[in-house]
Amino acid sequence: MPELPEVETIRRDLEPHLLGRRIVGFHVADVRARSKYRRLANARNQTIRAVSRRGKYLLVSLGDTELVVHLGMSGRLFLAESAPMVKHRRAVLDLSDGSHLVFVDRRRFGTLQLVEAGDYSTLPTLARMGPEPLSTEFAPEPWVTSMARANGSVKALLLSQRLVAGIGNIYADEALHRARIHPLAHHLGRRPALRLHQAIRDVLSEAIAHRGTTFSLHRDGLMNEGDFYAELRVFGQTGTPCRRCETPIVKVRVAGRGTHLCTRCQQP
DNA sequence: CACGCCTCCTGTGCGC
């Protein structure tokens, strides 16, 4: 679930319910991995001032401190009137209005930690995060320059978070297909780099409009799911015809990740 | 510093 559009959807859903609420208690159920819930106790009695997002990270501002949530591969975060006994429940924050913010994470790759506001020294990827793709900070010319100079395959660069924030495996494949760029391409020229810039903005804003891409794993009735799955052109579409040229979509491995592409539209 | 590989976990789906 959790790339930029999915995290942004969660942020928008939670924000009105969290603003101004105080965290009155907490419970970490995941006794085997307490380090993934660093300093959570210090959130007690703090009031939620803002709910923002940076890339795939959700940032809950508590004034001097900040709760940083990363959902990993399988994390979910939702509000409940009474903390439900769902499977893989890892942590619960009790709020002053009697509701509970519940963190559920099957694979335990997610983290939920309290830091000094703006101090991301324990989160190197967040500390070195590239520009937000849907903000004006993501400007075409610097992007063209960085895509020409940076080493590594374009797919690995997208996944690294360093040149642009929030893109994961689904939206990397989708953006590259829309821009007609092979995932293994290096040192993109100006024209392809500009196509990719536009494709990233298009696919992410369309996905947000659809409330993200939700897989069956996460459909358990506790959240409203996104339906961008139906709009995916390559991800998970192995064998189905490319909608531009009808060549069957293939799946390969790039940068250690399953990678979907059209070999005709996206030539090396 | 930059890159590639392995790891952290649990569950599912596939081939044999």
Add this chain to the structure above:
DNA sequence: TGCGCACAGGAGGCGT
């Protein structure tokens, strides 16, 4: 039907 293995939306740490 059962077993074993590969793989899954991410990123941190290590070695080269």
